[in-house]
Amino acid sequence: MMVSSSSSSSSCFVVLSLAVLLQFLFVSASTKSIDAICQRVTDKAFCVKTLTAYPPAASASTRFQAAKAALSLGMSYAGKSAVYVAKAAKENPNLKKQFAGCKDAFTTIVYSLKSASMELKESPDTSNYDVMVCTDSTTIVKNLVGKNMDKASKTVMSMTLMMEKILAIAVGATLAVGG
Structure with a gap:
């Protein structure tokens, strides 16, 4: 009976040790992948905080997976922004045309990032270009509502500034894959 208990203890210790080791290796891999992306971003602290809080990036075991997560x-953010702007257009008839333009700009960002994601493995340079042209869309939004003083326009501007920070991470992600 003593041998069985000792054997059971040893087995339990081995399984527990492996679980801890695998968790450490997994966290280490995702941390390295996130660091590889964030080294290429101006606001490194924001990048690390954002990606480590985003489960698909935090659980990525390769640089490629982390980059796909960043895209x-x-x-996701651009899509939610487009939905917000579409709602704001309905609620603000005087700014309907401007908000419709903003919705189109955010929708364009979604499509550009989808394209970047599909091209990431085969052509990281093309993927990078697709992300970088998204800044044209953020400029359109700024020009459409940047001078407005209403609450919805200010919210859209805040969303646009956040979108720019997320796009910087996406650029870092394509660079991390492309070298």
């Missing part, structure tokens, strides 16, 4: 984050 996915950008698509």
Whole structure:
């Protein structure tokens, strides 16, 4: 009976040790992937905080997976921004045309980031270009509502500034894959 208990203890220790080791290796891989992206971004602290809080990036085991996650984050944010702007257009008839233009700009960002994501493996340079042209869309939004003083326009401007920070991470991601 003693041998069985000792054997059971040893097995439990080995399994527990492996679990801890695998968790350490997994966290280490995702941290290295996130660091590889954030080294290429001006606001490194924001980049690390954002990607480590985003489960697909935090659980990425390769640089490629982390980059795909960063692009996915950008698509999600741009999509939610487009939905907000579409709602604001309905609620603000005087600014309907401007908000419609903003919605189109955010929708364009979504499509550009989808394209970048699809091209990432085969052509990181093309993927990088697709992300970088998204700044044209953020400039359009700024020109459409940047001078407005209403609450919805100010919210759209805040969203646009955040979008620019997320796009910087997406650029870093394509550079991290492309070298």
